[in-house]
Amino acid sequence: MQNYSEIQCPSCSGKILIDAKLLIQGGNFSCSNQSCDVSVSLSNSSYQVAGNAMREFETLKQNHTLIQ
Amino acid sequence: MPDNNRALVSMAQQFSGLPIKALISAPLLAGAEANSKMAITQTQFLLSTCFNVTGSSGSEEYKPIMINMTLTRSVIKPDGSAGDPVETKFDLPLLTIMPLNSLAVDSITVNFEMEVKSSFSNDKETSSESESAAEGSFSAKVGFGCFSAEVSGSVSSSSKSASSEKSHYEKSNSAKYEINAHAGQLPLPEGVTTIIQAFSQCIAPIQLKPTGTTPPPP
Ligand SMILES: [Zn+2]
DSSP states (O other), X not given: OOOOEEEEOTTTSOEEEEOHHHHTTTOOEEOXXXXXXXXXXXXXXXXXXXXXXXXXXXXXXXXXXXXX | OOOTTOOOOOHHHHHHTSOHHHHHHHHHHHHHHHHXXXXXXXXXXXXXXXXXXXXXXXXXXEEEOEEEEEEEEEEEOTTSOEEEEEEEEEEEXXXXXXXXXXXXXXXXXXXXXXXXXXXXXXXXXXXXXXXXXXXXEEEEEEEETTEEEEEEEEEEEEEEEEEEEEEEEEEEEEEEEEEEEEEEOOOOOHHHHHHHHHHHHTOOOBOOOOTTOOOOOO
């Protein structure tokens, strides 16, 4: 099951795979391009909004497990 | 003689009455239904959590909620030594980091196994035994003038016969019917993928200026 999202590297247009769960815990994600040294993380100002969304997403997931 | 012509259970007949369609399709439909429910719930979640809604009912305007990301890039000084990493801020739609397509019925496996076994065996054993015995004796006296004779004797006989017959007959047939149905997860609909791609491709890094500096004239 895919638990990560993919964004385009703003520097080299390569792939950056982001695990939202780790992102809201302060995770740092590097560009998959070996020659690109870019890494991305969540800015302090966005922890709350991303955290809330992830919590809601987890609730949704929980309900889905109940459906099954 | 054993009845060798006795018929075994007809395999085809055993399977013909089965509601195969229902047996296979019911779990698949349940999975599809769960997926459909999830798709609706995900859309509602997407619109309510990842978008800000403005405007009145019927003419709502959905604006994606943006989150701020920090991009860190290492710096190498002209002398080859490592400098302080440069941080750049950029905005990203919240929608792009949500692992939406991970919510779906991943796999449905219907394992239906039916086994019909039929067997028949016949054992027959016959045996017969007879015994007979006979015994007799006789004595006779004959005389002729002054001559007389006496004869006596005995006779006995016995007979024994045995016969046995044993037969074993067996026939069997079996059939197995196994169905394996699998439904995998479909990727996100093309439309949603395109929206997410468009959002994530429009990431324009914004270089933050130190506070108090005036922008250079155009
Ligand atoms: Zn890159």
